[in-house]
Amino acid sequence: MPSPEEEVPEEPDSDTPPSAIESEEFTLSQSQQTEPSTGEAEPLVLVAEVVVSGVDGELEDQVYQVITTQAGRTTTRSQLQRDINAIFATGFFRNVKALPEDTPLGVRVTFEVEPNPVLTSVTIEGSQVLPESEVDRIFSEQYGETLNLKIFEGGVEQVNQWYQDNGYVLGQVIGAPQVSDDGAVTLEVAEGEVKDIQVRFVSAEGETTDEEGNLIEGRTREYIITREIQLQPGDIFQRETAEKDIRRVFGLGIFEDVTLGLEPAPDDPNKANVIVNIVEKSTGSLAFGGGVSSASGLFGTVSYQQQNIGGNNQKLGGEFQVGERLLLADVSFTDPWVGGDDHRLSYTVNAFRRRAISVIFDSDDENDQRDVDLPNGDNPRVIRTGGGVSFTRPFIPNPFVEPEWTASLGIKYERVEIQDSDGDTEPRDELGNKLTIDDSGEDDLLTLQFGIINDRRNNRRQPTSGSLLRFGTEQSIPIGSAEIALNRLRANYSFYIPVDFTSFIDGPEALAFNIQGGHIIGDLPPYEAFPLGGTNTVRGYDEGSVGAGRTFLLGTVEYRFPVFRFLGGALFIDAATVFDSQSSVVGNPGGVREKPGDGIGYGAGIRVQSPLGPIRIDYAINDEGDTRFHFGIGERF
Numbered sequence: 001m002p003s004p005e006e007e008v009p010e011e012p013d014s015d016t017p018p019s020a021i022e023s024e025e026f027t028l029s030q031s032q033q034t035e036p037s038t039g040e041a042e043p044l045v046l047v048a049e050v051v052v053s054g055v056d057g058e059l060e061d062q063v064y065q066v067i068t069t070q071a072g073r074t075t076t077r078s079q080l081q082r083d084i085n086a087i088f089a090t091g092f093f094r095n096v097k098a099l100p101e102d103t104p105l106g107v108r109v110t111f112e113v114e115p116n117p118v119l120t121s122v123t124i125e126g127s128q129v130l131p132e133s134e135v136d137r138i139f140s141e142q143y144g145e146t147l148n149l150k151i152f153e154g155g156v157e158q159v160n161q162w163y164q165d166n167g168y169v170l171g172q173v174i175g176a177p178q179v180s181d182d183g184a185v186t187l188e189v190a191e192g193e194v195k196d197i198q199v200r201f202v203s204a205e206g207e208t209t210d211e212e213g214n215l216i217e218g219r220t221r222e223y224i225i226t227r228e229i230q231l232q233p234g235d236i237f238q239r240e241t242a243e244k245d246i247r248r249v250f251g252l253g254i255f256e257d258v259t260l261g262l263e264p265a266p267d268d269p270n271k272a273n274v275i276v277n278i279v280e281k282s283t284g285s286l287a288f289g290g291g292v293s294s295a296s297g298l299f300g301t302v303s304y305q306q307q308n309i310g311g312n313n314q315k316l317g318g319e320f321q322v323g324e325r326l327l328l329a330d331v332s333f334t335d336p337w338v339g340g341d342d343h344r345l346s347y348t349v350n351a352f353r354r355r356a357i358s359v360i361f362d363s364d365d366e367n368d369q370r371d372v373d374l375p376n377g378d379n380p381r382v383i384r385t386g387g388g389v390s391f392t393r394p395f396i397p398n399p400f401v402e403p404e405w406t407a408s409l410g411i412k413y414e415r416v417e418i419q420d421s422d423g424d425t426e427p428r429d430e431l432g433n434k435l436t437i438d439d440s441g442e443d444d445l446l447t448l449q450f451g452i453i454n455d456r457r458n459n460r461r462q463p464t465s466g467s468l469l470r471f472g473t474e475q476s477i478p479i480g481s482a483e484i485a486l487n488r489l490r491a492n493y494s495f496y497i498p499v500d501f502t503s504f505i506d507g508p509e510a511l512a513f514n515i516q517g518g519h520i521i522g523d524l525p526p527y528e529a530f531p532l533g534g535t536n537t538v539r540g541y542d543e544g545s546v547g548a549g550r551t552f553l554l555g556t557v558e559y560r561f562p563v564f565r566f567l568g569g570a571l572f573i574d575a576a577t578v579f580d581s582q583s584s585v586v587g588n589p590g591g592v593r594e595k596p597g598d599g600i601g602y603g604a605g606i607r608v609q610s611p612l613g614p615i616r617i618d619y620a621i622n623d624e625g626d627t628r629f630h631f632g633i634g635e636r637f
Contacts, residue, residue: 044074048106054113091150116147120183167239192237195265230400256281283308299323327355351387359544378420388412433587437482444480464510467495490518507562514637517553535630540601540622547597548590549578568607
């Protein structure tokens, strides 16, 4: 019995010589294209005529261009097979047959072809992120034309490339296109859907088990990690999103290393499990240190910090600092993200006792005749004892957006005392001027505080473009000793312009501008006045030596440039004034000591890069001709 792919020839007439190929029909569908067998030698037959049926015009020409069988020459079964393959390779045809037929002059070979339909539409099955507009853009030039699978394959490659270019690294077309008779083509894609997010604690060597073969268990609760991850089950894996997720998790500051892995989901290989590999680090620390600053002189510090209480990423800190000009004890607790809140609401509770020689009353120059002294010759010490709580909330649509606007609200209570070196309360200075509102030398301050920040800087440690706006107000509630009623307003605006004035090395180079001002309405204890002069206001002056006022305005211009990879330079000018407001401060500590009330400083400095930020060393000259070095950590603004 003949096979389904063969037709049984009729008995030829006695006048017609039999053909070696006879009337055998060769057919090949797209999925059946094969190379002809290369076994024993095949018989040759003379081709009398070559005919193409099923198409005309350009498609008919396409067939004639690719076949090698020609009238007047011989052919073989293998050659016809190769021609069939060549016709399929043009991409225009869905079915091809070679039909040899004996004639008195030889064999007539008819290539019976069935073209693909005209392409009318392309549909993507399984897509969540690939826009229809992108599909139309890729295939629109092929619409209305006979479907050419070879050209169409180029469009499929563009679809795959779109996934790669847009970070959907697991996305791709799977399987062959499904072509319907009306020219609609369906493509199936697997985009890399996330099946599950899993946290895996590993050792520093990358092992998931300990020496006894037990899985490593982390101290950190898993939800502390997963709430930082924007990718969720059902989402399509996207490289940029995953990279941001890893940075957020690592940015918690409680892990030694964070990496991300992908594994096929066991029940569906077209989906992926996202594995977050965590190497934890010790989050408790006890530190001893010391240093020198323009405001505090020599000081020593003991601090303790635990950054991951109960595995909840909550922070407990304590600090004790002793110096030539200060004594500080501070305990605080911070929850950086109150559980369940969609906007990263955080809060901090703290209690403190601080003793310092305020720059309102005393500069750090022992020879400065404008210092405030007590009747016994001591410098007045400002003692602040109290505590408070503050809440901070960024204005963001979801927890994974970097905020531009952030607001804070808090309440703080302080008992403020003025004492001498022996701890005795002193309400007045040697000239009889009041140092507190209350005649007892002790004031109570209960204040409600509100602040808002708009941060558009391109880099928070070394900005070269963008801006930063801060605005704050404090309203005291008149209770307790002195019943102080004041409102403090303060604003601070910085902006940065990238420049390219030098060519020492590649690095951040910018013009930085800052303007800030403030005003206090109502009662104004002297220790709450705005001090001007020193490292963070007008360089070239001692701390607090320019003035102490109810109102102030301060402006600074800096040119920042790199010198070496670890070293930068700066040129600067500062200018400030208190607008003759010193006399409105209780006791007039600035006016009585003949502080000028305004000043200008200019100079140059270097910035040494360190893990804590730039170490700032500035040399400045003021408008009175005095010079001074200033030290600090981090840029001034």
